[in-house]
Amino acid sequence: MSSTEKVELDPAIRDAWHVCAVAADIAPGATAMHCLFGQRLEVARDAAGRPVVRGDGRVLPALERYGFIWTSPGTPPEDLFPLPGYDEPDRKNVVTGSVGIRVSAPRAVENFLDMGHFPFVHTGILGEEPHTEVKEYAVAIDPVADEVVATECQFYQPRAAVGSSGGAKTEYVYRVPHPFCAILYKTSPFDAVRMDIVALFVQPVGEEEIIGHTMMSIIDDRSTATEVRHFQLTIFGQDKPILENQRPRKLPLDPRAETPIRADKSSIMYRRWLTSKGVAYGVIPAP
Amino acid sequence: MLNDEQRRAWQPVASSTDLVARHVFAGAIWGQELALWRADDGHVNAWENRCLHRGVRLTIGVNLGSELMCQYHGWRYANRTAGCTYIPAHPADAPARTICNRVYPAVERHGLVWAALEGTVEGAALPELPMDGLVLRPVPVDVPPAEVEAALAAEFGRDRVRWLVQPVDAGRSIIRGVLAEQPAEPLPVLRRWSARLGRLRDRLEALPRPPVAPIPPELHRVDPALAGLPEPGPAGTSLRLRVARKWPVAEDVTAFRLAPLAGELPAFQPGAHIDVALPNGLTRQYSLTNGPDDTAAWVIGVKREPAGLGGSTCLHDAVREGDVLAVSPPRNNFPLRRDGLLTLFIAGGIGLTPLLAMARTLHLARLPYHFHAFARSVAHLPFVDVLDGLGDAVERHIGLDPAATTAKLEAIIGTQGEKHELYVCGPTPFLDAARAIAAAKGWPDTAVHFEYFKNERPRDASNAFEVALARSALTLDVAPGQSIVEAVAAHGIHIPTSCAQGACGTCRVGVIEGAIDHQDVHLTPSEKARGDCLMACVSRAAAGRLVLDL
Ligand code: FES
Numbered sequence: 001m002s003s004t005e006k007v008e009l010d011p012a013i014r015d016a017w018h019v020c021a022v023a024a025d026i027a028p029g030a031t032a033m034h035c036l037f038g039q040r041l042e043v044a045r046d047a048a049g050r051p052v053v054r055g056d057g058r059v060l061p062a063l064e065r066y067g068f069i070w071t072s073p074g075t076p077p078e079d080l081f082p083l084p085g086y087d088e089p090d091r092k093n094v095v096t097g098s099v100g101i102r103v104s105a106p107r108a109v110e111n112f113l114d115m116g117h118f119p120f121v122h123t124g125i126l127g128e129e130p131h132t133e134v135k136e137y138a139v140a141i142d143p144v145a146d147e148v149v150a151t152e153c154q155f156y157q158p159r160a161a162v163g164s165s166g167g168a169k170t171e172y173v174y175r176v177p178h179p180f181c182a183i184l185y186k187t188s189p190f191d192a193v194r195m196d197i198v199a200l201f202v203q204p205v206g207e208e209e210i211i212g213h214t215m216m217s218i219i220d221d222r223s224t225a226t227e228v229r230h231f232q233l234t235i236f237g238q239d240k241p242i243l244e245n246q247r248p249r250k251l252p253l254d255p256r257a258e259t260p261i262r263a264d265k266s267s268i269m270y271r272r273w274l275t276s277k278g279v280a281y282g283v284i285p286a287p
Numbered sequence: 288m289l290n291d292e293q294r295r296a297w298q299p300v301a302s303s304t305d306l307v308a309r310h311v312f313a314g315a316i317w318g319q320e321l322a323l324w325r326a327d328d329g330h331v332n333a334w335e336n337r338c339l340h341r342g343v344r345l346t347i348g349v350n351l352g353s354e355l356m357c358q359y360h361g362w363r364y365a366n367r368t369a370g371c372t373y374i375p376a377h378p379a380d381a382p383a384r385t386i387c388n389r390v391y392p393a394v395e396r397h398g399l400v401w402a403a404l405e406g407t408v409e410g411a412a413l414p415e416l417p418m419d420g421l422v423l424r425p426v427p428v429d430v431p432p433a434e435v436e437a438a439l440a441a442e443f444g445r446d447r448v449r450w451l452v453q454p455v456d457a458g459r460s461i462i463r464g465v466l467a468e469q470p471a472e473p474l475p476v477l478r479r480w481s482a483r484l485g486r487l488r489d490r491l492e493a494l495p496r497p498p499v500a501p502i503p504p505e506l507h508r509v510d511p512a513l514a515g516l517p518e519p520g521p522a523g524t525s526l527r528l529r530v531a532r533k534w535p536v537a538e539d540v541t542a543f544r545l546a547p548l549a550g551e552l553p554a555f556q557p558g559a560h561i562d563v564a565l566p567n568g569l570t571r572q573y574s575l576t577n578g579p580d581d582t583a584a585w586v587i588g589v590k591r592e593p594a595g596l597g598g599s600t601c602l603h604d605a606v607r608e609g610d611v612l613a614v615s616p617p618r619n620n621f622p623l624r625r626d627g628l629l630t631l632f633i634a635g636g637i638g639l640t641p642l643l644a645m646a647r648t649l650h651l652a653r654l655p656y657h658f659h660a661f662a663r664s665v666a667h668l669p670f671v672d673v674l675d676g677l678g679d680a681v682e683r684h685i686g687l688d689p690a691a692t693t694a695k696l697e698a699i700i701g702t703q704g705e706k707h708e709l710y711v712c713g714p715t716p717f718l719d720a721a722r723a724i725a726a727a728k729g730w731p732d733t734a735v736h737f738e739y740f741k742n743e744r745p746r747d748a749s750n751a752f753e754v755a756l757a758r759s760a761l762t763l764d765v766a767p768g769q770s771i772v773e774a775v776a777a778h779g780i781h782i783p784t785s786c787a788q789g790a791c792g793t794c795r796v797g798v799i800e801g802a803i804d805h806q807d808v809h810l811t812p813s814e815k816a817r818g819d820c821l822m823a824c825v826s827r828a829a830a831g832r833l834v835l836d837l
């Protein structure tokens with residue numbers, strides 16, 4: 001398969017952490033085969049329960065965070081990006097499912113940042129006609145954390161979360177702390193102050209093939225983990241056929257490749273940010 | 288890279304029967320994907336299979352009959368031109384006119400749909416084919432087109448079936464055959480050919496051959512102007528209303544019921560109008576027809592004006608139920624007095640809309656009024672059901688010629704009774720006639736209320752003059768061709784406008800000093816003579832300088 005051929009990785013991608021397995025899937029003593037950048041990986045745990053990742057004929061760096069095992073083909077930073085709130089004791093942290101999709105990692109991230117598709121793709125759940133307007137929001141690069149941040153996002157949602165009982169204007173904050181990971185903070189139906197966290201961690205199996213892993217950290221003592229999973233998998237299942245019909249599969253970084261509108265401000269910022277980092281994997285670089 | 292021959296040759300891309308109503312069919316020529324769809328008017332569209340917005344295949348979109356809607360963000364593209372007509376994420380903005388998907392020439396002949404990657408519909412000639420032949424079931428073969436052609440010729444010859452090979456890609460083809468004549472019983476014939484072609488396909492695909500690389504899709508760059516972010520839509524149209532219902536109310540008149548997305552509509556008065564920002568970028572004014580007992584949704588009546596700039600035709604043709612329109616809060620420059628002892632309403636054609644709202648108001652308040660509705664024919668009289676609800680107060684005057692209309696107006700208007708008020712709305716000649724009659728019969732113009740749809744008087748903006756803004760302590764020049772509204776806007780002072788032609792009265796500004804050259808049709812002669820206000824979008828200084836209350 002051409003999409004999983006070995007390619008030379010750009011430094012930004014080579015030296016980053018990448019999700020490669022769901023932590024709960026790797027029992028102590030067990031070994032599982034996975035795939036990253038078209039390379040086979042062996043993911044296991046040592047006697048002390050620490051993750052061990054082998055690939056390319058050597059032991060690769062490994063880390064366990066947010067319910068997943070992460071590795072890197074290069075020299076990654078000491079730790080993964082932080083996820084404030086995740087450790088609060090009353091939160092329900094649920095690994096909500098992994099979906100294989102024939103698309104590039106950045107196309108999946110861009111879809112995650114996109115509110116305009118809610119009424120058409122997640123009809124009756126995250127959006128509903130005629131509430132189609134994407135109101136003005138703010139987007140910027142946080143220079144300290146080096147991440148894309150979109151704030152003041154709001155959208156009318158018929159059933160924003162698994163615990164919602166009716167439609168509400170939902171407020172969103174998006175973070176892209178990693179070229180292939182995005183995090184969303186949204187109004188919780190059960191807490192006026194704190195926000196629910198939904199994360200997308202993309203495992204680039206190949207340039208045009210991914211596994212999208214999702215995780216939720218929510219303030220909700222009513223819904224069961226299974227209900228939360230079903231909700232999230234329904235959403236992802238609705239995105240999959242759209243993503244698999246995007247052409248080209250790689251994300252074009254040329255500003256003239258596609259036609260943005262103001263609602264796409266965050267995607268434009270994300271594409272520029274990828275360009276500035278020199279990301280070449282899963283994208284068509286700007287000419 | 289494709290060569291010229293590959294680009295320009297007509298290729299069969301579908302059987303006519305594949306293009307079923309309200310479906311989108313996937314086709315391809317030399318590795319270039321096509322979205323094929325038939326509109327309700329029968330037109331066959333062959334477009335690049337990629338939404339200009341975020342690249343989603345249009346074959347997973349929705350064929351709405353006159354438009355194709357992309358599945359991802361609901362962008363809509365027009366039949367024939369593939370111009371984007373609506374972007375749901377920004378209901379107040381008109382899509383840039385240049386947002387246009389790639390359209391390939393396509394024709395439908397001999398039971399097949401033909402397309403070419405380049406050229407015009409008139410361009411290259413189509414192959415000669417039997418006129419009423421039987422189109423066989425297409426058979427896809429994963430074999431290069433040239434090989435398939437050679438195999439077909441060797442296997443079946445050319446006498447009974449005309450063979451066509453659609454080059455789907457460098458290594459993929461679709462066999463399409465047309466039988467010279469229609470057999471009496473087509474089904475067994477079709478089955479037989481399907482079986483034969485199936486066997487041929489299996490044999491060809493089993494032959495050893497080196498792998499053929501697919502031809503990459505040609506992805507064209509969009510216009511540089513489209514790569515940036517467009518600015519927000521027209522200011523002032525801050526309400527978002529859904530077209531809850533669209534229905535014909537007379538010959539050439541369509542009514543729209545506009546409902547709020549959530550919550551309640553702002554209050555309005557009889558005579559008020561709204562600005563509607565249209566998907567084609569124009570803004571148009573329409574009077575509300577609602578009575579005070581009908582506040583859940585606004586109803587406007589839109590007359591099709593084929594000679595206009597496309598505002599009404601856009602509403603008639605492009606806007607559909609469920610669409611969201613950006614609309615201004617209501618503005619009332621045609622207020623209704625409710626202290627008359629008798630109110631006369633005289634409506635010409637579509638000019639009835641604001642008067643309808645007024646009559647309904649008086650009707651509910653049990654105040655005396657007469658309503659005279661003039662129309663070319665019974666079929667041209669809009670909102671008959673609402674008129675029926677007004678009962679005896681309504682008199683219809685149908686099909687009168689100009690002379691008869693004048694005579695009728697003379698009879699209706701008569702001499703003014705004590706505290707009688709006259710409200711007139713309609714086309715310019717009709718309105719002019721009614722006002723002239725009222726004036727001749729001695730009605731004071733304070734009792735004659737009117738609203739023109741448009742300012743059809745000749746206007747002259749050729750002089751230069753100075754305006755002093757009393758409250759802003761600012762003096763500035765108005766250049767020839769420039770309006771007062773434009774001149775003060777350049778200094779950051781915003782005068783609200785609506786029709787921008789001196790008809791609606793929104794841009795009224797107080798005048799403290801100076802001689803005015805009134806060019807509007809909104810003010811009454813006595814208001815004009817008083818000289819204490821003007822319509823800043825069209826009127827100017829008669830001489831020298833004006834001091835404005837701004
Ligand atoms: S990709 Fe077609 S509307 Fe957005």
Ligand SMILES: [Fe+2]
Binds near residue numbers: 111112122
């Ligand atoms: Fe989605």
